[in-house]
Amino acid sequence: MLDIKFVRANQAAVEEALAKRGGKISLDGFIKLEAERRAVLADVENKKARRNAVSKEIGKIKQAGGDASEIMAEMRSLGDEIAAADARLGEMEQQLEEILLAIPNIPHESVPVGPDDSFNTEMRRVGEPPEFDFEPKNHWEIGEELGILDFERAAKIAGARFTVYKGLGARLERAVINFFLNTHCDKHGYTEIFPPYMVNSAAMRGTGQLPKFKEDMFHIEGTDYYLIPTAEVPVTNLPAGEILDAAELPILYTAYTACFRAEAGAAGRDTRGLIRQHQFNKVELVKFSLPENSYDELEKLTDDAEDVLRLLGLPYRVVTLSTGDMGFSSAKTYDLEVWLPGFNGYREISSCSNFEDFQARRANIRFRRDQGAKPELVHTLNGSGVAVGRTVAAILENYQQADGSVKIPEVLVPYMGVTQISK
RNA sequence: GGAGAGAUGGCCGAGUUGGUCGAAGGUGCAUGACUGGAAAUCAUGUGUACGGGAAACUGUACCUGGGGUUCGAAUCCCCAUCUCUCCGCCA
Numbered sequence: 001m002l003d004i005k006f007v008r009a010n011q012a013a014v015e016e017a018l019a020k021r022g023g024k025i026s027l028d029g030f031i032k033l034e035a036e037r038r039a040v041l042a043d044v045e046n047k048k049a050r051r052n053a054v055s056k057e058i059g060k061i062k063q064a065g066g067d068a069s070e071i072m073a074e075m076r077s078l079g080d081e082i083a084a085a086d087a088r089l090g091e092m093e094q095q096l097e098e099i100l101l102a103i104p105n106i107p108h109e110s111v112p113v114g115p116d117d118s119f120n121t122e123m124r125r126v127g128e129p130p131e132f133d134f135e136p137k138n139h140w141e142i143g144e145e146l147g148i149l150d151f152e153r154a155a156k157i158a159g160a161r162f163t164v165y166k167g168l169g170a171r172l173e174r175a176v177i178n179f180f181l182n183t184h185c186d187k188h189g190y191t192e193i194f195p196p197y198m199v200n201s202a203a204m205r206g207t208g209q210l211p212k213f214k215e216d217m218f219h220i221e222g223t224d225y226y227l228i229p230t231a232e233v234p235v236t237n238l239p240a241g242e243i244l245d246a247a248e249l250p251i252l253y254t255a256y257t258a259c260f261r262a263e264a265g266a267a268g269r270d271t272r273g274l275i276r277q278h279q280f281n282k283v284e285l286v287k288f289s290l291p292e293n294s295y296d297e298l299e300k301l302t303d304d305a306e307d308v309l310r311l312l313g314l315p316y317r318v319v320t321l322s323t324g325d326m327g328f329s330s331a332k333t334y335d336l337e338v339w340l341p342g343f344n345g346y347r348e349i350s351s352c353s354n355f356e357d358f359q360a361r362r363a364n365i366r367f368r369r370d371q372g373a374k375p376e377l378v379h380t381l382n383g384s385g386v387a388v389g390r391t392v393a394a395i396l397e398n399y400q401q402a403d404g405s406v407k408i409p410e411v412l413v414p415y416m417g418v419t420q421i422s423k
Numbered sequence: 424g425g426a427g428a429g430a431u432g433g434c435c436g437a438g439u440u441g442g443u444c445g446a447a448g449g450u451g452c453a454u455g456a457c458u459g460g461a462a463a464u465c466a467u468g469u470g471u472a473c474g475g476g477a478a479a480c481u482g483u484a485c486c487u488g489g490g491g492u493u494c495g496a497a498u499c500c501c502c503a504u505c506u507c508u509c510c511g512c513c514a
Contacts, residue, residue: 041474045483052483055495059442068494075494243433243471371453372469 001100001362008034017106020323022115030099037092044085051078101211105358108295108332112322119322120335126306127315129339134402138342139393140273142400143169146421149274160271161263161278163389168421172395172408173281175415176388177256180283180308184385188304190254190285195234197257198225203237206363208329208355215264218278227260231284232382239288240363243375249367250297251288254385256281274389275347281388287381288365291357294379295332298354302334305350305385312409314394315339317346331356336386338394349390352383 007014011027018025054075061068107113112121143149148169154162165173184190201224204210209217209229218227228234235255244251259282270276285304289297302318309316321333330353337346357377360366366375399407405422413419 038474041483045474048484049482051494056442058494063442072494079494375471 001358002103002106003357003361004034004096004100007031007100007103014103014106018104020107020113021104021326022324023104025103030096033092033096033099037089037096040085040089040092044082044089047078047082047085051075051082054078098211101205101362104328105331105355107323107326108354108356110320111326111332112320114322115324117322117325120325121320121322123318123320123334125315125317126310127313127339129315130341130398132341132400132402136341136397136400138273139340139396141342142396142404142406143274145404146406146423148172148421151272159278161276163274163277168416168418169392171416172392172412172421173388175412176391176395177281177283178415179311179412180385180388181254181256183308183311184254184283184285184304188252188254188307190252190304193231193235193238193253193255193286195228195231195238195255195257197228197260199228199234199237200224201226203233203240203363206237206240207233207359208362209233212328216262218260218262228257229261230259230282230384231255231257232286235284235286236359236365236380236382237363239365242365244288244365244367244378246290246367246369249288249290249378250293253286254283255286256283256388258282274393277389280390283385283388285352285383285385288367289379289381290367291376291379294354294356294381297379298332298334298352298381301381301383302336302352305336305352305383308386309336309338309349311411312391312395314391314398314409316349327351327353329353329355329358331358334383336384338386338390340394340397341400342397347390349394350384350386353381355380355382 002014007027008031011031015025015027054071058068058071058075112119114120137145140149140151144151146169148165148167150164150166151162154164157164181192185192198220201210204217204226209226217229220226234257235253238253239251258279260279261277263276263278266276274280285301287297287301306316306318316336316338319335319337321330321335326333333351333353335348336350336352338349339345340347356379359380360377363380365378365380367378368375395409395412396406399409401407401420403422405420407420408416408418
């Protein structure tokens, strides 16, 4: 959510920034409504001031044993006026809020401008795609042949877009989770969080999933609970409504959770394998930063995510998303794309974003620079560190051998207890 | 799931015959005095949001959240949420 005062004072600049995202938005109606709101507010507050003053008088008159029935009648009608104006004010505020909640974040000036992903900028490539002297397979072929991934039975008990991991496949998933968490905690200085997998609508609103993206999520019928689409939601909302101490910042959290996505509108895309699931595992990185440091923190966070890919020996590239390809709440996003030999291309495995104060304003996360100073909004960041299922897919495809077995990356061997997976 | 108790400022805690309560007191914190320095002591200050104002300042709202009664609600009524106690159930 953008700052209402900022929008008011910088209408043209905001419209221009949002146009870069592809949506043409005129804020004329918003600005006009906002001005009306202030007029009504001033009027209501004057009336309330009068009511407060007169009510005190009534108290005094009654205590002195006098008769106040005449002014009480007058106050009754004033009360009606106040109620009416308050109702109108409430409507206006709700309208303004709805408009504001639907406005995406303003892209950072360093973000490439363009309507879609063809305007994304490749920043760097790390690692060489492996050379095979045989035709590399897809990870679902490898997994099924090794008996470690079972898509058919998953469909039987749940449906499409679910996977059952078995044996060393299940262990590999678990090994990757532990390797990610341990690396981020012990090497990169993050604090591990293990949050609920369900959150309420206030939390979903805080990070921007609601109200615009309701259909992307699983909602528990008859409750206010949603299955989390990413650990970003519970973790970023942890300090919601709080005022942090500047000395605590930056706060670095990492969390493993299962993630749940309805994948509405993705019919026919990535229907096979681990790439697009209703339920998948992810280790997330979340930061709360001083505003002036948030872009440095974004670079570091991205590097922390890249580090686990480097340690695993997986080739990847880093891409800056263009204005048209960025998420709703983000001011700047780097995607990490891992090389998948079976796909013969790079696929997203992490998305690292700086939201600046966009989420912090929604979730009301602030900090105080000094004792007595006014609270300011923190900047929030997050990134996958990284997607677990896609990592397993990448390991299976990049480390596959001619005989159908899969070599275990060295850093995972202590977690796996074996050096390869074979039939 | 059943019965009961509770939710007040950073924290603790008064306030329930509705008015003088943005809210006593304590504590914490900040500043100053005292001190070689510290402790102790004393003094002063110490919430947030929104509106108006160049500013000083000022108006409104907020005593978990929402709704109601009333000229007027921290105080009365209703609903929700959370916490605690007891019972039941359960990994």
